[in-house]
Amino acid sequence: MIKITIGLIGDHDPRKAAHQAIPLVLNLSAIKTGTELNPVWVKTDSIKSEECLKEFEGIWCVPGSPYNNMEGALLGIKYARENRIPFLGTCGGFQHAVIEYFRNVFQMKEAGHTEIDPAAKYPIIAQLSCSLLEKNGTIYFKEGALVSKIYRTDSAEEKYHCSYGFNPAYINLLRKSNLKISGKDKEGDIRVLELQNHPFFVLTLFQPERAGLRGEEHPLITAFVSAAINFNKNYKFQTANSK
Numbered sequence: 001m002i003k004i005t006i007g008l009i010g011d012h013d014p015r016k017a018a019h020q021a022i023p024l025v026l027n028l029s030a031i032k033t034g035t036e037l038n039p040v041w042v043k044t045d046s047i048k049s050e051e052c053l054k055e056f057e058g059i060w061c062v063p064g065s066p067y068n069n070m071e072g073a074l075l076g077i078k079y080a081r082e083n084r085i086p087f088l089g090t091c092g093g094f095q096h097a098v099i100e101y102f103r104n105v106f107q108m109k110e111a112g113h114t115e116i117d118p119a120a121k122y123p124i125i126a127q128l129s130c131s132l133l134e135k136n137g138t139i140y141f142k143e144g145a146l147v148s149k150i151y152r153t154d155s156a157e158e159k160y161h162c163s164y165g166f167n168p169a170y171i172n173l174l175r176k177s178n179l180k181i182s183g184k185d186k187e188g189d190i191r192v193l194e195l196q197n198h199p200f201f202v203l204t205l206f207q208p209e210r211a212g213l214r215g216e217e218h219p220l221i222t223a224f225v226s227a228a229i230n231f232n233k234n235y236k237f238q239t240a241n242s243k
Contacts, residue, residue, distance in 0.1 A: 009093070011067055037225065044073045044076075061097060090204050106177070161207055
């Protein structure tokens with residue numbers, strides 16, 4: 001049986017529904033894939049360098065922002081993006097992955113989140129016009145997108161718990177990037193992003209992990225775990241052949 005370790009970037013709070021759900025849904029995906037899976041919570045203020053992240057075959061930036069240390073979360077996301085480690089960002093993870101991308105790919109070092117810095121020079125993440133706290137909504141997937149293939153359908157009903165999302169003022173810049181829009185809601189607002197030329201880098205403003213609270217496996221989480229398994233296999237193969 002393959003053994004993999006998933007790093008959960010965020011500040012664990014057992015009172016949060018998403019944090020309760022994550023170990024449950026990961027366990028269901030582990031059973032489905034026949035994997036021995038070890039999830040490890042990584043406090044954002046403990047991420048001082050990439051060294052503490054090298055044990056992971058997959059990295060998940062979890063809900064729960066504002067994080068104790070925003071820079072720690074951004075460093076973890078950057079490490080996954082640049083080293084082609086399977087990455088999932090849900091809710092707050094979506095928001096911070098977008099900020100990381102704008103800061104380090106577009107070199108907009110002052111890209112920010114208005115919940116954390118209301119006076120941010122580049123408010124990439126801003127308050128939604130309509131709060132999505134504990135709301136359900138339909139996501140419509142772009143044809144041919146990775147998420148469409150994972151779900152095996154063109155739409156899905158999901159659960160939200162957020163009040164902040166991508167600022168549409170920056171949509172033209174986003175469209176020029178490799179961070180592609182792959183899911184929108186019925187109003188046309190961005191709800192899923194995925195990075196091209198990366199084995200698995202998916203961002204959702206909704207919380208697919210909530211399926212675990214219903215005792216259900218979720219296809220997106222299982223796809224993430226499968227990508228981590230493939231990373232494990234490829235890494236061991238490359239290591240063996242480099243000796």
